Amino acid sequence: MNALKRFFIAAVVLLLGRKKREPRFGERSRIVPAGAPDPRAEWVVLALLIAATLTAAGFIVVYAFDQLAHQTQYLGLALGLAFAFVAAALVVVARRLIVTEELEEPYPVPAHPGTQEEIEQLVEESGDRFTRKRLLVAGAGAAGTAIGAALVVPALALGPFLDVDPLYETPWRRGVRLVDEHGRPLLMDEIERETFYTAYPEGADREQIGAPIVIVRFEPSELHLPAERHAWAPGGVVAYSKICTHAGCAITLFRKPTFRPVEPGPALVCPCHYSTFDPTKGGNVIFGPAGRDLPQLPLAADGKGELRAAGNFSGPVGPSWWGVRSKKPRNPS
Amino acid sequence: VTRALAAVCAALVLAPVAGAQPGVGIKAKKGETLYAADCLSCHGIAGRGISSRSHPSGTLGVKGLGPPLRGVGALSADFYLTTGYMPLESPHDQPHHTGSPFDKQEIEALVAYVASLGKGPGIPHPHPGRGDVSSGLALFTEHCAGCHQVVAQGGYVPNAVAPSLHEVTPVQIAEAVRVGPYLMPRFSKRQITDAQLDSIIAYVETAKHPDDRGGWSIGRIGPVPEGLVAWLIATVTLVGCCLAVGRRFQG
Numbered sequence: 001m002n003a004l005k006r007f008f009i010a011a012v013v014l015l016l017g018r019k020k021r022e023p024r025f026g027e028r029s030r031i032v033p034a035g036a037p038d039p040r041a042e043w044v045v046l047a048l049l050i051a052a053t054l055t056a057a058g059f060i061v062v063y064a065f066d067q068l069a070h071q072t073q074y075l076g077l078a079l080g081l082a083f084a085f086v087a088a089a090l091v092v093v094a095r096r097l098i099v100t101e102e103l104e105e106p107y108p109v110p111a112h113p114g115t116q117e118e119i120e121q122l123v124e125e126s127g128d129r130f131t132r133k134r135l136l137v138a139g140a141g142a143a144g145t146a147i148g149a150a151l152v153v154p155a156l157a158l159g160p161f162l163d164v165d166p167l168y169e170t171p172w173r174r175g176v177r178l179v180d181e182h183g184r185p186l187l188m189d190e191i192e193r194e195t196f197y198t199a200y201p202e203g204a205d206r207e208q209i210g211a212p213i214v215i216v217r218f219e220p221s222e223l224h225l226p227a228e229r230h231a232w233a234p235g236g237v238v239a240y241s242k243i244c245t246h247a248g249c250a251i252t253l254f255r256k257p258t259f260r261p262v263e264p265g266p267a268l269v270c271p272c273h274y275s276t277f278d279p280t281k282g283g284n285v286i287f288g289p290a291g292r293d294l295p296q297l298p299l300a301a302d303g304k305g306e307l308r309a310a311g312n313f314s315g316p317v318g319p320s321w322w323g324v325r326s327k328k329p330r331n332p333s
Numbered sequence: 334v335t336r337a338l339a340a341v342c343a344a345l346v347l348a349p350v351a352g353a354q355p356g357v358g359i360k361a362k363k364g365e366t367l368y369a370a371d372c373l374s375c376h377g378i379a380g381r382g383i384s385s386r387s388h389p390s391g392t393l394g395v396k397g398l399g400p401p402l403r404g405v406g407a408l409s410a411d412f413y414l415t416t417g418y419m420p421l422e423s424p425h426d427q428p429h430h431t432g433s434p435f436d437k438q439e440i441e442a443l444v445a446y447v448a449s450l451g452k453g454p455g456i457p458h459p460h461p462g463r464g465d466v467s468s469g470l471a472l473f474t475e476h477c478a479g480c481h482q483v484v485a486q487g488g489y490v491p492n493a494v495a496p497s498l499h500e501v502t503p504v505q506i507a508e509a510v511r512v513g514p515y516l517m518p519r520f521s522k523r524q525i526t527d528a529q530l531d532s533i534i535a536y537v538e539t540a541k542h543p544d545d546r547g548g549w550s551i552g553r554i555g556p557v558p559e560g561l562v563a564w565l566i567a568t569v570t571l572v573g574c575c576l577a578v579g580r581r582f583q584g
Contacts (some may be wrong), residue, residue: 091578195518252479256518259400260384263516264426264492270480276491287491313551 010061027119031118032099032125042132045089046194049139052085056146060153080149087145097297099126107121150271165321168316169332170210176294177202178213178239187303191217191237196254196268198242201309210317210329212242213324214251214268216279216305225282229314236306239297240283241317244270246290248319268294282314292320350372356389364446367439375399398424406453410444412508416501427493427515430500458508460525461534469536476520484541492516497542501576503534 027235062071069151127166130136163214178199186199201204220236232238242251242266253269267286268277283294295313302308313329339441368376377383382401413419414435418428427541433440448455474483480495483490488499493516498506507530513519525533551558 043502095578152559190523192519192521194513195520195524197524255491255493255516256513258515259398259424267491269491273491274491286474287541 004292008070011284015133024245030125031122032128032292034125035099035129037129037131038096039131040138041092042130045097045136046132046139047093048085048089048298049143050135052143053084053139053146055079055085056082056143056150059127059150061225063150063153079147082143086143086147089140097129099129105203149231158321159277164321166332167209167318168327168329169199169208170312170317170329170333171208172210172213172309172312173308173331174311176204176309178215178299178309185218185306186215188235188307189305190235191215193217193219193236193237194256199239199307200276208242209248210241212250214242215239216254216266216268218266223280227278229282229296229298232296232310234301234307237299238279239280239307240268240277241295241297241300241313243318244272244290245285245292245294245318245320246273246275248269249273251294257313278296292324339407356447358445360442360445361449362446363439364442364449367435367443370432372443373522373545375421375424376402379403380447393474400482402447403430403451403479404453405442405451408454408508409512410447411440411456412512412514413503414440416505418514422542430496436467449578454511457507457511457527458506459503459534460531461503462531463528464531464533464535465537466532466535468472469532469539472525472533473536473540476525477533482518485537490516503538506530506534506537534549 042157059075059082060079062068062074065071068074069300075258126132126216180186180197181200183202186197191197195216199213199215200211204211206212208308215295216237216238218233218236220233223233223236223238225233225238238322240251243249244251248272251268251270253271255264255267255269257263257265266279268279268283270274270288272289273275273289275290276286277283277290277294278286283296285291285293293315295315295317297313298310300308312331316324316327316329347484360499368380375383376399383397383399385398398509412426414433415435417433418429420434426500435443444456467518470483473485477485480488480490481498484494485498487495489495495517501509509517510520524570549562551562
């Protein structure tokens with residue numbers, strides 16, 4: 001904190017203490033011809049830069065309002081206008097304010113020792129017509145900062161920073177019955193191989209990210225689950241969260257080989273970015289951008305043959321966030 | 334016809350499996366000859382299948398690999414043969430929709446022979462006319478669109494191509510749903526009832542001739558071609574702007 005304060009004070013002192021630079025090349029002959037100042041063009045540039053700043057700020061405001069209708073279109077419009085205003089400002093600067101000269105031949109190649117100085121002189125003299133240099137630089141800085149902020153702000157959507165606890169909550173606990181989309185309980189014997197089922201926790205809100213699961217069945221000999229999960233698959237029936245751990249899409253693809261010797265093995269696949277998980281090995285990622293295993297739900301069959309959860313998921317459900325692995329999923333209190 | 338076929342199948346189960354016994358039927362007999370010529374190298378004698386374990390590294394000159402066909406029924410055989418999925422050049426390739434080297438009679442004979450190998454489901458008879466396009470869309474979205482796209486144009490999935498459904502017949506769709514060819518999962522009658530299947534087929538038939546909502550359809554594959562067209566227009570516009578703003582160097 002102290003270091004930050006010292007840095008800030010040093011920066012202020014530097015900015016305030018800067019002397020106006022003397023024209024360094026006053027005594028030398030001009031390379032670039034002199035031009036008359038054009039204050040009106042400068043005001044136009046300043047107005048355009050302010051407009052760019054405001055539209056870029058508008059992007060952030062629109063981004064903050066989630067419920068806005070046609071939000072995407074407004075976002076595009078705001079950012080597009082911001083860039084257009086900056087472009088227009090640059091066009092005015094180039095056409096009205098930078099000294100231009102027409103030469104038949106390229107600039108003579110400067111001799112070695114003076115090269116640096118001559119280029120500096122060229123740059124300095126080209127900017128001669130500016131009368132409010134500092135104001136314009138401030139305007140350009142404001143526009144650049146606003147556009148930069150507009151580009152960075154959407155990164156906030158990458159993850160919750162403050163309260164991530166609700167994200168660990170799922171409605172699954174020991175004994176919760178599995179039901180299909182019509183609310184009928186799922187019987188273990190009804191689950192067939194070579195196909196997949198979607199199931200939900202009985203009596204829970206299905207819109208919760210932790211609710212939907214995908215169920216597939218294998219021969220118990222085909223399963224190679226981690227040692228601590230060997231009791232999680234009664235009759236070879238395994239259940240995983242239906243929400244991909246990459247971007248939160250629904251896992252709607254089940255890759256089922258017809259003839260194992262010549263075809264790739266079974267997999268649960270997310271159609272959004274092709275994250276591919278191996279359901280026979282506890283949902284580990286075998287392809288695609290997902291960074292975490294698909295959370296597995298331990299199952300048990302009760303006396304009537306109905307499938308029930310035997311606990312909560314093996315890991316947090318849904319797309320990942322910073323520190324996602326630090327806690328286990330739990331039930332809402 | 335289904336009942337008759339089922340009766341034939343049931344009768345055949347009792348008969349010895351080789352299928353060459355008298356009384357099995359002229360079709361199946363003809364089918365057996367065709368099977369020996371074109372299918373046996375992969376699916377084995379009498380449809381027993383060939384795995385690398387049963388024929389390690391080309392015993393008896395057999396290099397094929399293929400699943401057993403006993404009990405797959407006329408449904409599976411009809412699907413694989415009418416779509417041209419079988420015969421397959423190499424067992425390691427994904428089968429794709431193509432013209433069959435067999436004519437109609439030969440396919441019927443092969444189907445009869447494969448059906449005679451063991452009890453299995455018969456060729457389905459869907460009635461898309463009884464289906465409902467709207468609920469078909471909902472069902473297609475839920476069960477099929479993940480791979481085949483919502484307009485049934487097909488797409489890419491890991492290690493395979495999901496084929497377009499625009500060339501296939503209603504019977505082939507009904508068969509594929511129950512068979513689950515290649516990497517596609519199979520759907521039981523509990524998951525998709527025959528009535529729901531009719532609706533799905535009715536929707537696919539509609540999707541073959543989609544309505545255009547005005548504007549350019551540009552392949553109807555979403556934002557990618559639209560983006561390309563937008564970039565094309567934007568590029569021309571930007572070059573125009575550059576020409577208007579800048580001055581050509583008079584060398």
